[in-house]
Amino acid sequence: MEFIDAHLHFGGREDEILGCQDIYVKLKALGLRKVYLLCFTTYGLDFSHIIRVAPYHARSHYHPDFVDSNPLLQKVRDELESEDFIVPFLDFRIIHGDVESWLEHYMPFGYQGLKTLFIPEYDDFLQVESPADILKTTKSSYLDWQQRVMDYGQQNSLPLICHLNLHNHFEYATEFLSNFPHLQINFPHLGFSRKKMGQLLDKFSNCYSDISGLYDHIEKDPKSYCDYIEHYQERVMFGSDCAWNEAKRTEGYLRRVEGLSLNPGCRRKLLHDVALKFLGKENQG
Numbered sequence: 001m002e003f004i005d006a007h008l009h010f011g012g013r014e015d016e017i018l019g020c021q022d023i024y025v026k027l028k029a030l031g032l033r034k035v036y037l038l039c040f041t042t043y044g045l046d047f048s049h050i051i052r053v054a055p056y057h058a059r060s061h062y063h064p065d066f067v068d069s070n071p072l073l074q075k076v077r078d079e080l081e082s083e084d085f086i087v088p089f090l091d092f093r094i095i096h097g098d099v100e101s102w103l104e105h106y107m108p109f110g111y112q113g114l115k116t117l118f119i120p121e122y123d124d125f126l127q128v129e130s131p132a133d134i135l136k137t138t139k140s141s142y143l144d145w146q147q148r149v150m151d152y153g154q155q156n157s158l159p160l161i162c163h164l165n166l167h168n169h170f171e172y173a174t175e176f177l178s179n180f181p182h183l184q185i186n187f188p189h190l191g192f193s194r195k196k197m198g199q200l201l202d203k204f205s206n207c208y209s210d211i212s213g214l215y216d217h218i219e220k221d222p223k224s225y226c227d228y229i230e231h232y233q234e235r236v237m238f239g240s241d242c243a244w245n246e247a248k249r250t251e252g253y254l255r256r257v258e259g260l261s262l263n264p265g266c267r268r269k270l271l272h273d274v275a276l277k278f279l280g281k282e283n284q285g
């Protein structure tokens with residue numbers, strides 16, 4: 001069965017990242033067609049700053065010498081020898097200052113989408129500080145920087161994956177969706193609230209989500225998740241939330257989706273079609 005991993009993390013140590021081809025050979029044989037690869041970058045900041053916006057469970061993947069994704073991204077692309085398999089998303093969670101110049105600097109690396117982790121204040125679940133505090137600036141500058149990138153995304157048809165907890169930041173999510181009606185936005189993990197996510201999906205046609213990180217929850221309550229996914233079958237995607245070198249777990253997630261009693265058309269949309277639509281490529285799949 002063809003599938004797309006719409007949520008795969010990149011960035012980290014070269015020795016971990018290179019030499020993982022066997023994982024991808026196997027996943028491709030299972031039907032993996034594309035990965036949306038979320039790439040961590042430095043924006044000229046020191047490692048001591050950057051590491052503070054990495055969730056605590058992911059910090060071991062980062063090392064001062066290898067923190068910027070861009071050179072590694074090219075090496076991995078060379079290794080896999082397949083241009084359209086990797087769809088890189090530029091992570092701008094800590095972009096700052098002259099946003100437009102940073103975008104001009106990074107976009108030539110071939111980014112086809114944008115990714116952020118929205119942290120306007122300390123996040124005690126992820127144990128991540130707000131870039132506003134790290135960079136000793138105001139919350140309003142942080143919000144301005146974030147929205148300038150969203151504006152760029154809208155103007156250049158680059159979809160956005162925005163990690164945001166709807167329990168805490170539902171109003172911001174609503175604001176982004178209405179301020180940028182032509183920006184396709186995925187709030188992953190069903191926004192950590194199916195109910196609030198449903199309100200956004202009902203109201204905004206540019207709103208999407210994914211089921212990454214939720215496989216244990218789905219297994220405990222498959223019927224209600226299947227009903228939900230079928231109801232919003234045009235907007236919900238499959239994703240692993242794995243790190244590049246840990247993607248062998250993806251097979252297990254795929255098996256779990258295959259085991260759900262979704263109708264075949266709906267399963268195909270979840271695993272493949274919606275991700276292409278989100279990217280603006282549904283006619284080329």
Ligand SMILES: [Zn+2]
Pocket residue numbers: 007009241
């Ligand atoms: Zn993630």
